[in-house]
Amino acid sequence: MSRISRMSRMSRWEQLRGLLDFSPLAVLVTPLRAPGGWQCLVLAALVLLSSLGAIFASHEARRHFEALERARLARDQLLEQRGRLLIERGAFSAYHRVDVIATEQLVMRSPGVEDTVLVQP
Numbered sequence: 001m002s003r004i005s006r007m008s009r010m011s012r013w014e015q016l017r018g019l020l021d022f023s024p025l026a027v028l029v030t031p032l033r034a035p036g037g038w039q040c041l042v043l044a045a046l047v048l049l050s051s052l053g054a055i056f057a058s059h060e061a062r063r064h065f066e067a068l069e070r071a072r073l074a075r076d077q078l079l080e081q082r083g084r085l086l087i088e089r090g091a092f093s094a095y096h097r098v099d100v101i102a103t104e105q106l107v108m109r110s111p112g113v114e115d116t117v118l119v120q121p
Contacts, residue, residue, distance in 0.1 A: 102108040
């Protein structure tokens with residue numbers, strides 16, 4: 001029997017099935033027909049989801065670490081500014097304290113125009 005006569009005797013279903021056996025779809029479907037095939041597919045999907053979760057978690061950790069570093073830098077700048085302001089306040093309060101002690105305890109006052117003497121060189 002020739003090949004042409006065998007092909008003509010095949011039903012349409014057999015011809016379609018023969019095409020599917022050689023297609024990329026058959027490569028995906030064939031392992032599912034084996035025992036435990038669906039479990040392998042589910043396992044592969046879970047591994048894929050787990051890896052995507054790990055990627056997302058590491059990205060979030062990097063983003064939060066970057067925000068933490070920015071907050072630490074801002075904290076350091078604010079602490080430096082606070083130190084400068086405390087020094088400035090201390091300097092201004094020292095002049096005020098000297099003025100208060102001089103006027104109240106030592107009864108000192110600023111010299112008037114009549115008390116000022118101009119010395120010629």
